[in-house]
Amino acid sequence: MREIPLLDLKEQYRTIKKEINAAIQNVLNDAAFSGGPYVGLFEKHFAKYNGAPYTVGLNSGTSALYLALIALNIKAGDEVIVPVNTFIATAWAVSYVGAKPVFADCTRDTWQIDPSKLERKINRKTKAIIGVHLFGQPFNIDRVMATAKKYKLVLIEDCAQAHGGRYKGKKVGMFGDIGCFSFYPSKNLGAYGEGGAIVTKNLGIAQRIRSLRNHGSLKKYYHTEIGFNMRMDGIQAAILDVKLNYLERWNKRRRQIAHMYQTQIKNPHIVLQYQPLWSGSVYHLFVIKTKRREKFMRSMEKNRIMTAIHYPIPCHLQKAYNHLGYKTGDFPVAESYSKQCVSIPMYPEMTDSEAKKVIEAINRYEG
């Protein structure tokens, strides 16, 4: 019997192989490798998909967050509020600009940034909040945005895991000042290498990031500021352009699988992520909580079902951030979450019978 993986990129490639190979061939024929027309085309389509006036394609989601902070003038000495329960790259971007990440705990049920814990973090140095639509589920945008407005802070949406996710029916990414996406291969919209993008309503911000990604230059060999090489590859853009056409279909399938899990997993030892009414999750990951995690993972392994942990150590307890002086106990909700969370298989190519097998194995688990 086939092992049920956490995700299945080989099977996904098999279903779109012809189109992908043709798209790569076009880039090779045109030798449009770095930036160039295929990036422009993907930017146009990704902007339309998100209802964004401007999109800038980049070489990673981390670069997207980094350039977003520069474009919003966040500098050394500033503080930026970041959820403690996120992938570390959200915080990296703050450190790259010399600012200080100030972590905020998550809620007990959604495991997303807790809006009620933001105000007490704000002081004169606070300049921005980065909200993360973790696992594809939008955070409470209205409440986080209300705090940002009240204190005149900019809001960045980290949409690395939430391509196509909806908050109150509207796609994420355009609520804040800048939306940042990653196209890391495992993402809902994933490249065959690295990639990222920003979306924004603001032409000035888009132009600044366009220049920053290209050595601080909009006109060849004229450099208006110190920039970077953070351009998107032509091959990645062409691949993403093909895959973008499938994104809604793939997200719909993820939602169907999530619905099966949510309605059919019935085990007192398992806690599911709470989905508020306004949440249009695209289930980048399907995470559950269970007290005896190692035992649960071993039991899944015996059933040839892959699991993983997202994430075992919350940002404030990572060695890299020792210098910030946080300690165990500072964020009790995220710390308890990180000891109990487990991701179970979630990918659009999963069949109903595979999903049923996962559900049955979980329901048989005795805790």
Ligand SMILES: Cc1ncc(COP(=O)(O)O)c(C=O)c1O
């Ligand atoms: C929440 C989050 N933010 C940022 C990133 C960084 O994106 P990338 O890996 O493309 O640099 C990722 C993914 O890796 C992520 O999951």
